[in-house]
Amino acid sequence: MAFPRGPSWAFPDEKISVRGMEFSVETIEGFGRGSSASIRSKTIRIRIPRRLRREKAAEIRSKFLGWAMRKLEKIDPAQLEPEQRTISFSNGQEILLMGTKLRVSLLVSGGRAYGRIGGGELRLNIPATLPEEMRPKTLHELARKAISLSFHDEVYSLAQEINNNHFHVEFSGISFKDQKTRWGSCSRKTKRISINFRLLFAPPSVLRYVIAHELAHVRHPNHSQRFWEFLSKAVPDHKIQRAWLRKNGHSLGSVATNQVSAGQAMLPNNQAGPDAGSCV
Template sequence: MGDLRPNRIIRSRRRTISLEITPDAALIVRAPIRASDAWIMKVVEEKRGWIEKKIIETKNRPSLGERHFVRGEEFLFLGKLYVLEVLSGSNTGISLGDRLYIGEERLPECRRLLKEWYAEKAAEILPARVAGIAAILDYVPKKIRISDTRRRWASCSTSGTLSFCWRLILAPPEVIDYVVIHELVHLRQPDHSDRFWAKVEKVMPDYLRHRHWLRENEGMLAI
C-alpha cells in the first residue's frame, strides 16, 4: 500500500497507542498527548501487516453504496430490506408497509425524514427489548438512551446508563439482542475479560455469530 499514514491522530490522556480502522477504511490513531509523530509512525509501521489486512477486509465488506433516495432504492429495517416507494402527489412522511413509503413532495427531505423515522422506531423498540431481556437476567439499568454515534453501537456508563445508536434498529432482531445482552452484562462486568465473555455466552450461546454479522455488515447499517 506504499506510504501508510494515519487519516487522523487523536491525542489524549492515555498511556498507550491504539489503532482503529473505521467503516470507510480510514486509519485512526489514538495516542498519549506527548507521543511524537516519529513514535506513532514507528508503531504504525510495525503494525503495517495488520492495518493493511483490516483495510482490505473493510473495503470488501457488504455495503448498500451511495444513497440517492429514489424510488426502488432499498433500506434495511430490523434486518429486512424494504423498497422505497414514492407516492405521487402526496405530502406524507415516512411510513412502513410491504414497502417503505414517502410522499413525492417530501422526497427532497428523504434523508432527514428517514433518520428521524429510524430514531423514533429505535426509541420505541430498543428500550422494550432491553426491558424484556433485563427482566429475565435480573439486571436493572438506571437509564436507557438513544444516541447518534458513529464509533459505537452501544455503551454502558459507570452510573448504569445504557446508550444505543439508533442505526442499530436496521440490524436483525437477534443482532440487536446480542448488543443489548453485551451492554447489560457490562452493568456487572465492566471489562472485556474472559469472565465477561463467559457471561455473555451463558445468556446467548451463539453470540459470536451475531457479533461477526455486526462487524461484517456495519457498512449496511447507514443512511
C-alpha cells in the same frame, strides 16, 4: 459411438430450502480424481470428476448435499444474509429493519420535510426548494428520526426481555444514537444504554448481541473474562455476531441516493465502521 463431450452424468441446477432460506445447488465437472463441495453465499457447488459413472456421481452428490445441509443447519443466519445494507432512496426500494421489510416512498413536493413509517412504508418528503446538495443529508436525518421513533418500543421490549431472562441488572431505558465510532454505550450512572441507530439494519441476532453487550456492561464495566461469561448467558454465540459486525458493519444504514435528483450522490461511507460497544 461418439465420444461424449460432457461427463457421462449431468445434474440440473436445483434449489433447496434450509431454515426458510433458498440455496442453489450446482453440480460441475472436475477433471482431477477428487470431488469437493463448497458453500459460498447462497450457492452450494459440488465438483465431481467427469469420468465417473452416473451412479457413483449421484452417490457422491448426495453425500455432499447431506454435508452442506448439516453445515447450513448450524450456521447463524446472519452469516448468510446479503451484506449490502445501504438505504437506497429510490422509490419502491425495499429496506429491511429488524427483519421487517419496508418500502421507501419518496416524494419531492411543495410541502414541508417529513419522514414517517406506516402501512409497510417509509415515507419521506422533501421540499422541492431544498438545494440539491442538502438532500442526501436531509433524507438521512428524516429517515433516522422516523426509524428511531417507530422502532424504539420494539427495541426497548427486546432489551427488557433479554435483561429479565438472563441478567437482572438495573436498567432504565434505551436510546438510539447516530454515531460513527460506536455500536453502543451504557451509563452506569443513569442505567441507560444507547444503541447505534444503524444496527436496526443488521440481522436481528446482531442487534440483540449489541443490546446484550451493553446491558452486560451495567454489571461489568470492562471486557474481562467475567464480562464475556456473563454476556454468554444471553448470547452464547457472541463471537459469531461480533465477526459479522466487523465484516459487514461499515455498510450498515449508510445512505445512497440515486433517484432523488438527476445526478448521483452518495454520503461518505464509513469504511472502518464503529468499534464494538464500550461502556462509559
